[in-house]
Amino acid sequence: MSLIVQKFGGTSVGTVERIQSVAEKVGKFRAEGHDIVVVVSAMSGETNRLIDLAKQISNKPNPREMDVLVSTGEQVTIALLSMALEERGLEARSYTGAQVKILTDNAYTKARIREIDNDNIRADLAAGRVVVVAGFQGVDEQGNITTLGRGGSDTTAVAIAAALKADECQIYTDVDGVYTTDPRVVEKARRLDRITFEEMLEMASLGSKVLQIRAVEFAGKFNVPLRVLHSFQEGPGTLISLEEQTEMETPSIAGIAFNRDEAKLTVVGVPDSPGVASQILAPIGDSNIEVDVIVQNVGEDGKTDLTFTVNRNDLAKAEAVLQGIAKNIGAEQVKTDAKIVKVSLVGVGMRSHAGIASKMFKILAAEGINIQMITTSEIKISVVVDEKYLELAVRALHDGFELDKEPA
Amino acid sequence: MSLIVQKFGGTSVGTVERIQSVAEKVGKFRAEGHDIVVVVSAMSGETNRLIDLAKQISNKPNPREMDVLVSTGEQVTIALLSMALEERGLEARSYTGAQVKILTDNAYTKARIREIDNDNIRADLAAGRVVVVAGFQGVDEQGNITTLGRGGSDTTAVAIAAALKADECQIYTDVDGVYTTDPRVVEKARRLDRITFEEMLEMASLGSKVLQIRAVEFAGKFNVPLRVLHSFQEGPGTLISLEEQTEMETPSIAGIAFNRDEAKLTVVGVPDSPGVASQILAPIGDSNIEVDVIVQNVGEDGKTDLTFTVNRNDLAKAEAVLQGIAKNIGAEQVKTDAKIVKVSLVGVGMRSHAGIASKMFKILAAEGINIQMITTSEIKISVVVDEKYLELAVRALHDGFELDKEPA
Numbered sequence: 001m002s003l004i005v006q007k008f009g010g011t012s013v014g015t016v017e018r019i020q021s022v023a024e025k026v027g028k029f030r031a032e033g034h035d036i037v038v039v040v041s042a043m044s045g046e047t048n049r050l051i052d053l054a055k056q057i058s059n060k061p062n063p064r065e066m067d068v069l070v071s072t073g074e075q076v077t078i079a080l081l082s083m084a085l086e087e088r089g090l091e092a093r094s095y096t097g098a099q100v101k102i103l104t105d106n107a108y109t110k111a112r113i114r115e116i117d118n119d120n121i122r123a124d125l126a127a128g129r130v131v132v133v134a135g136f137q138g139v140d141e142q143g144n145i146t147t148l149g150r151g152g153s154d155t156t157a158v159a160i161a162a163a164l165k166a167d168e169c170q171i172y173t174d175v176d177g178v179y180t181t182d183p184r185v186v187e188k189a190r191r192l193d194r195i196t197f198e199e200m201l202e203m204a205s206l207g208s209k210v211l212q213i214r215a216v217e218f219a220g221k222f223n224v225p226l227r228v229l230h231s232f233q234e235g236p237g238t239l240i241s242l243e244e245q246t247e248m249e250t251p252s253i254a255g256i257a258f259n260r261d262e263a264k265l266t267v268v269g270v271p272d273s274p275g276v277a278s279q280i281l282a283p284i285g286d287s288n289i290e291v292d293v294i295v296q297n298v299g300e301d302g303k304t305d306l307t308f309t310v311n312r313n314d315l316a317k318a319e320a321v322l323q324g325i326a327k328n329i330g331a332e333q334v335k336t337d338a339k340i341v342k343v344s345l346v347g348v349g350m351r352s353h354a355g356i357a358s359k360m361f362k363i364l365a366a367e368g369i370n371i372q373m374i375t376t377s378e379i380k381i382s383v384v385v386d387e388k389y390l391e392l393a394v395r396a397l398h399d400g401f402e403l404d405k406e407p408a
Numbered sequence: 409m410s411l412i413v414q415k416f417g418g419t420s421v422g423t424v425e426r427i428q429s430v431a432e433k434v435g436k437f438r439a440e441g442h443d444i445v446v447v448v449s450a451m452s453g454e455t456n457r458l459i460d461l462a463k464q465i466s467n468k469p470n471p472r473e474m475d476v477l478v479s480t481g482e483q484v485t486i487a488l489l490s491m492a493l494e495e496r497g498l499e500a501r502s503y504t505g506a507q508v509k510i511l512t513d514n515a516y517t518k519a520r521i522r523e524i525d526n527d528n529i530r531a532d533l534a535a536g537r538v539v540v541v542a543g544f545q546g547v548d549e550q551g552n553i554t555t556l557g558r559g560g561s562d563t564t565a566v567a568i569a570a571a572l573k574a575d576e577c578q579i580y581t582d583v584d585g586v587y588t589t590d591p592r593v594v595e596k597a598r599r600l601d602r603i604t605f606e607e608m609l610e611m612a613s614l615g616s617k618v619l620q621i622r623a624v625e626f627a628g629k630f631n632v633p634l635r636v637l638h639s640f641q642e643g644p645g646t647l648i649s650l651e652e653q654t655e656m657e658t659p660s661i662a663g664i665a666f667n668r669d670e671a672k673l674t675v676v677g678v679p680d681s682p683g684v685a686s687q688i689l690a691p692i693g694d695s696n697i698e699v700d701v702i703v704q705n706v707g708e709d710g711k712t713d714l715t716f717t718v719n720r721n722d723l724a725k726a727e728a729v730l731q732g733i734a735k736n737i738g739a740e741q742v743k744t745d746a747k748i749v750k751v752s753l754v755g756v757g758m759r760s761h762a763g764i765a766s767k768m769f770k771i772l773a774a775e776g777i778n779i780q781m782i783t784t785s786e787i788k789i790s791v792v793v794d795e796k797y798l799e800l801a802v803r804a805l806h807d808g809f810e811l812d813k814e815p816a
Contacts, residue, residue, distance in 0.1 A: 092473075
């Protein structure tokens with residue numbers, strides 16, 4: 001008998017029938033004797049409908065009122081799911097963020113959770129009730145309604161699981177787990193039984209959009225075991241947890257992530273003097289452009305090249321900024337390339353396994369793929385390559401590292 | 409400079425455009441220097457949409473969750489109206505029932521207001537803000553969301569006006585005031601400038617559905633001047649207030665109400681013994697049937713007839729109850745008639761003006777209208793007549809009492 005927090009997103013509660021399916025699933029867990037807290041999002045489409053109403057009234061709606069408006073979406077779902085649970089003979093009780101209460105700061109539309117009062121929830125669980133909580137929303141010190149920003153329901157679920165010291169936080173999605181890579185690219189991609197928080201963060205931030213990064217960080221920080229499961233299919237899903245020190249051998253590689261949304265800028269022939277990187281990157285940061293990979297080549301003749309990647313949507317803006325400062329910093333030229341992708345090997349096993357990088361480069365070379373940039377961290381190696389090689393590179397690496405096979 | 413509470417119903421806020429019109433109207437009052445609290449209902453159709461979702465899940469949805477569900481309707485409106493006010497440069501702040509807080513008992517779906525905390529509202533008004541409050545909803549001692557039942561937004565407005573000791577509570581509707589009778593029946597029906605709470609209660613309960621009875625009762629109890637106005641047309645509307653003792657002469661009759669929804673039952677030839685009325689009416693009450701007019705004729709030969717009216721929808725049920733007990737109480741026969749209507753003259757002036765009843769009967773007799781039942785109170789005289797005479801009776805009385813003319 002465990003205490004489980006289950007989170008169902010907008011698609012999982014998108015119709016009355018789906019809400020009834022969720023109630024049935026919750027009922028099965030209750031029948032096994034588990035205590036259940038369910039966190040739900042707004043029915044799919046509802047949040048957009050509400051935002052659209054606001055946009056008809058104002059181009060820049062008051063953020064406090066925006067949160068009052070969109071928070072009704074989850075409130076509808078908690079009521080309907082509680083009714084569906086009661087209809088199946090389960091005692092249930094719904095809570096808005098304010099009722100829980102989920103105390104946040106007052107940064108409307110992107111609030112952060114400060115504290116969760118779990119007295120009411122504990123009392124309900126003790127009384128045998130299923131507790132249904134509105135995701136994505138909270139309340140500030142003054143009682144104003146706040147929201148956590150898009151995808152905040154995952155964060156609500158993890159925060160409640162942390163506050164209750166739940167045994168597991170289950171995130172129900174439209175996939176049956178986390179894969180070694182995107183199955184649309186590699187047919188033999190394999191569902192992982194387990195992955196560590198760190199690996200999941202790299203996989204998620206690199207483009208495998210299963211979970212909100214913020215929720216994974218939160219779960220890692222409070223060591224809440226997270227499980228990704230399919231809403232409407234049976235299966236064990238993928239457990240995301242701390243690295244278990246007891247396992248003698250960790251698989252070298254968890255998976256391969258990739259990102260098609262990047263573009264590359266190179267400032268060619270800058271005088272190689274201290275502070276040149278900051279001279280180039282500070283104006284980029286000041287323009288609210290996020291930089292991902294940065295590589296600086298040691299130059300000849302006192303000159304150096306600095307290359308970095310940004311989101312493709314920011315390329316034109318970044319180029320304009322660089323053209324504006326190129327002369328001042330004595331650069332010869334600014335070059336851009338929108339047709340690149342980033343491919344990353346992710347795995348905590350890299351820490352203890354040497355030779356992974358060289359094996360990676362060898363596999364890519366064997367396919368004739370030219371590597372434009374390389375960047376590494378403790379648990380990942382990323383390369384930037386021409387976008388036309390994306391599928392080839394991912395498949396070759398998946399095969400080369402035998403990711404389709406269960407680790408021994 | 410006054411403090412005004414303004415209530416806009418579902419039709420008045422039924423679309424984004426209408427919400428913008430309401431914002432414009434509120435803006436005009438602000439420009440005149442008034443402090444404004446606006447109470448709004450859900451956008452028309454929204455409450456029914458939500459109820460329909462619940463009905464798809466359960467025939468008998470959990471009442472607590474029903475209130476969580478439907479209270480989102482007004483929450484959407486307060487946010488949108490506040491945005492529309494801010495868009496026009498007015499500072500505004502929305503409040504749900506819980507945020508105000510409007511403390512109620514815990515009778516879900518039909519809660520009654522216990523107390524209103526007006527500290528936040530007063531602070532906002534002092535800061536120059538328009539306060540926008542969700543009608544129809546409150547919160548119980550434990551923080552559970554409650555609703556006041558259909559039409560509860562009028563009650564919310566009056567209760568807030570009472571708590572704030574507002575100068576006036578304006579109820580915006582789809583009519584431009586209270587009329588001497590239904591203008592669809594009598595073309596010359598005249599809008600009343602004023603009417604007393606008592607008269608309005610009789611007019612409303614007798615079928616002129618402009619205001620919720622409960623709100624009028626509440627306003628009368630706390631002496632909150634109520635004004636009925638048209639949402640989208642200019643005009644003074646009708647002021648509902650206490651009878652002013654300073655006026656030397658009160659017009660005899662305020663108006664004529666009528667009710668097409670009644671049906672008549674007669675228990676014929678019951679032994680005229682003490683307790684016979686209760687023997688007949690107690691089983692009716694036990695069956696949750698509301699009785700309106702009751703008349704008992706003094707009988708001959710120790711026999712009496714008892715006649716009463718019920719809502720037409722309850723006629724079959726009431727007849728079944730009476731047939732079941734007819735033998736026990738020694739009745740000769742039970743007769744029913746669904747084709748009747750009740751027509752009522754209403755006016756506080758009746759108290760001091762003799763001869764109104766006889767004038768009424770004379771007018772009806774002159775038109776050949778047979779009176780089936782008569783019942784009177786301090787401020788009204790009601791007659792039950794064949795339904796085919798309804799329009800004729802109302803027009804004849806309207807003419808006979810010269811209700812189309814302004815009182816001197």
